[in-house]
Amino acid sequence: MKYNEFEIISHFFNKHKKKEKNLIKGIGDDSALIKIPKNNILAISTDTLVEGTHFFKNITPENLAYKTIAVNLSDLAAMGALPKWITLSITMPKSNNKWLKCFSENFFKILNQYKITLIGGDTNCGPLSITLSVYGLIQGKKTLLRKNAKEGDLIYVTGCLGESAAGFFLLQKKKKIDIKIQKYLIQKHLNPIPRISEGIILRKFANAAIDISDGLVSDLGHILEKSQCGADIELNKLPISKKLTNNFKKNNYFDWALYFGEDYELCFTVSKKNIKKLNFAIKKHLIQCKHIGYITSKEKGFNLIENNKKINFKKTGFNHFN
Template sequence: MKEFELIQTYFSGRGPQRKDVVLGVGDDAALTKMPQDMLLVVATDTMVENTHFFKDACPRSIGHRCMAVNLSDFAAMGAEPAWASIALTLPSVDEEWVKEFTEGLFEIAEYYNVQIIGGDTTQGPLAVSVSLKGFVAEGKALLRSGAKAGDWLFVTGQLGDSALAVEAKLGKESISEDALKKVQQRFDYPAARIAAGHVLRHAATSALDVSDGLVQDLGHILKASGVSAEIDVDKVPVSPVVVEAVGEERALELALMGGEDYELLFTVPEEQKGYLELNATAMGINYTCIGQIKGGDSGVSLRRKGKPYVLSNNKGFQHFSE
């Protein structure tokens, strides 16, 4: 099967067919109609075998994740996803692989109403790069740079599952089959917090998604905003599966330093806490206040049971090949 045939069979005409797509897959470029007075939002993320997924990774999961990580960037901006281009590089044309990959890809694309408008399939070492396009109203995008001293620091969902999945896979943690199944599912099929991002657009002063680890990613907000932060470690929403599998201490470490959970980390001023509570709760969004933004440039301070807390390994998450 040649490139043209492959595209024809597994990509053309699949997934949502949006009314704002004037020309999709099949010409030199795609054409889409932008809604008036909106800014174009663009995110690009690449996944490479042995760096972002293991050699034996399920193609369906790769299809899901390559889209999910970009959707997560959109969630962190409070933006509306619309169209994606997929650059897929394959060692050989393995039809079964492409079939499963596109199943994972189109399932999540369908859920978030994203149309695949183009891309490129090439021969080479396994990798996939997604460039996601969409929109956000002017002045409404959530940046990393808006955090102010006094703002409260929040995170959605629970942390630590994906990091434990990676540690287990690397043989650094030995856990029960049941626990492995649960954390692996979280690693393979991360959710993108698009709905949370929409609520935060009207409540948060800054936001990003936790891909490299809570402490490390918080550093980006602090640097961009010129502030510091204090995390109350006891409040961090550690995944109960991880606590049960490796104990409270190690679980806390994984929750603070582990990446790939794709939860949103965000700051909300005192006067917007009510709005957040009302709207996030109404939409069934789980979130936890884990600390507060402070002035100065002293970075992240951790406190546990009222005392300063120091992490044994303060290096952040560097993906699993590094």
């Protein structure tokens, strides 16, 4: 049995039983209606994932459901927002009940994990692509913006870089390594972890932040452009795990860490006066991060430094239209 557009929505995506207190009207009308709590800012982000560009054609519906949500939540994490609501628009070549069942079940499993409510969306026929809009709340007036980096700030990165790229590389079966490490790295590509709790913590004392979706060089470059600053990054301080250094060539894992992206870690800046607050959060295991460099003046530019020497590098990461 094939479902039409409205039957797909009713059968696979209208599953929330418990009403969220700030949701006035969700699925089933022309628009969703939300009441914004007092003293909160609404954060909104939209991303589209297209088959062949953002995910492999043979990706499982479960992994696609996870990645679709995770990459969108990462944008809210970079602002220090708590995710609350989401809309889903899905375009597919044909109605496939088995695929939709697997996708929707994992989709709601992840939404429940993050306590997010699906409030609307759309379905269409065409090449497989998925567009999500996520809505989050920021309590108070302090937000993490790209434009707020200041000269003298210390630059940090959460987690490790390059592991998603290694997973992508392994999915193409270009290298054989220990099976446990291989599975781990592939999962890092397919199931990235959005740094929601870290973003909320950082909002209290960090100046600027961005999620690493297009590569460290490209994404940090956005902070520098908006803040009208420069940066010095110590190449040997980049957080690269032994899973990469023990199994791949140096030029590979440095390229992956700098340019590939899709790690969805946070790159952020903190002033020297707030370092004690960051160190306290690290000590309490609230955030895992590593210091990689400093914000400098715009005139000094963006520099990668290895063994006290500036090295030549390209200043672009992933681009949708390259």
